[in-house]
Amino acid sequence: MSEPLKNTLLFVVVGALILLTGFTQSWNAAILILNMGLISAIMSIGVNLQWGFAGLFNVGVMGFVALGGLAVVLVSTPPTPGAWSAGGYGVVLALLLGAATVVAAVMVAQKMPKGRARTLTIIAILVIGFFVYRAIFDPNIAAIEAIDPAVAGNIGGLNLPVLFAWPAGGLLAAGAAWLIGKTALGLRSDYLAIATLGIAEIIIAVMKNEDWLARGVKNVYGLPRPSPVVGYEVELQQDPSFLARAEWFGLDPVTASTLSVKLGYSLLFLIVLLVLLWMAQMALKSPWGRMMRAIRDNEVAAEAMGKDVTRRHLQIFVLGSAVCGIAGAMMTTLDGQLTPGTYNPLRFTFLVWVMVIVGGSGNNFGAVLGAFLIWFLWVQVEPMGLWLMNLITSGMPDGSALKVHLIESAAHMRLFTMGLILLIVLRFSPRGLIPEK
């Protein structure tokens, strides 16, 4: 079997699995899998840029995804009345002062000669800067959080169309990645892994605790949708032309409206995925992509050829993180809410890694395929596990403790299955389903 045929077949198989869900379970479930699959595919492209192209071990995907979600709130929600005058400018001032402190400390570290004087100056700058920052920051956030805390208590957003939030999410993630890359990219690969793991946790901690920013664990609900492509169910159900079309398809208005909304998302996500996939493919084929792979395969040789390894690493780290940020913004738009408490590294970092490795690291199509396949399994393993457990326990007497426990625990099968899939692929097909060319 030729290679393009095999690859097409693999995609057809995954597509058929999703269609099968539609026929056997419900179309709603199938389109949900499709939508999250599209988003996962974009995350995979981001991780594949970093790992597949450049060999950077980033396990902080969750952090960038969450920053994308934050961007949706900051861009698309209406500003809270009075929040800016109450404390918004003060917060900005405090943050600028905080940044200035760090910059000053870094400059001192670079400019002054090494010695005790330098250490003391740096410590003095940091300590004084910290207290000044807190002195300005604390009263201002207290003022913002005091505004109508039951429904607002945050600074609000720019009230722009939500589609602007997607690139904004990418930018926010890119900015964070630049800061991280500047400090951590010089480190060895497993140190970089720990560093990114830690930064992701910190980003989540900030989003959970800084209520003035996006309400923290109080969550933000009712984020706007990218209308007119994605409508609102209630409005659609009252639209006569929509009702006529629904009747033509033989669907009742409620089902038709939910399907239409979800398909609207699918269309938008598909467009973003195709654009990013095209860009990633062009990058891979370009001299830049070849240089990246040369650096990945032999850093010393590439450096000897005059390539600036650190700069190129920083570049691709920022690009890959930006792609993850875009995906994060899209996901929050799809959910219509930002819930910082639900970000879990197993789901948002390590699962994306499983997708990339199973699909084939270094190959963009592999990453996309892996994303769809793994997401499908992630969703479907739970019912499959339940079915399996029911089968195993069917011989047991009703009400036996073991039977109850096994059936209740079926939900936890998915982590186990993902680990198993990852290990099996790494062992028997380490280059993934669609290997790098």
Add this chain to the structure above:
Amino acid sequence: MDFLNALVALSNFVLVPAIAYGSQLALGALGVTLIYGILRFSNFAHGDTMAFGAMIAVLVTWAMQAAGVSFGPLPTALLALPFAILGCIVLVLITDRLVYRFYREQKAKPVILVIVSMGVMFIMNGLVRFIIGPDDQRFSDGARFLIKARDFKAWTGLNEGLAIKTSQAITVVVAVVAVAALFWFLNKTRTGKSMRAYSDNEDLALLSGINPERVVMITWIIVAALATTAGVLYGLDKSFKPFVYFQLLLPIFASAIVGGLGNPLGAIAGGFIIAFSEVTITYAWKKVLTYLAPESLEPSGLVQFLSTDYKFAVSFAILLIVLLFKPTGLFKGKVI
């Protein structure tokens, strides 16, 4: 008097918890550092190994409690600990045989082993959730306090009380015993010396007739014992929750790296550095300062540098500072 009160408040809220937490981190970091020294990769599954060991301890404790076995004032979990260690050893040896050995023979790059350990992490995490569920489980029994705050106040006549939980005292004692045994083993026994030789220079060790598979097996056994002990102690001190163990991965790695990856002494120092910084930076100093400062200078706020939710940020910041200024860690890493 005020000074004594301040000292007691400081011990009660900072020193005692930090020493207990530091011992737990040190035990965890020792496991990470041993794996790094001998098998030469960062084991992402370590937190879940701890959770697995602690889970067996919880189950055995429940069985013992049901059978009416108890350990007097000490928690029954200490009796369950040897069984838990055995169970954990079986698990890691099976994992090594089925998973890691293949890559060792292939001489795979360390980063591949790290990814493999991610897969193992998923599986162990899934196993633990499958067997005991994702919820909080309490399994400590026996006397809750070694010294109660009220008794302490009565003895000394101070305003501030000092409470020491049994679990904290046990943590420190067990950690000291475990560390002493480990260092005796590494420095005095033939097997321990062969492990250090293997870590120092693999080829030279092979030439001198050291059996690598045996070294690896003993490493896993020690790591399983350390991880289970750390997991049980942490569970006794706080409570057993699978996801918390996964999150412990970050401070544990921070401890190991701050001390110097591959250096057991560094792992212990790193554990205490991380624990003390986390606790001191997230503690509200108002109480201590009120005793110390003259009345006119009494602090108005809580004098808390960061909210407790940012404790990850603290361990992480220390990690970054050490990596930037002293990349091999405070103690020179990569030697056992």
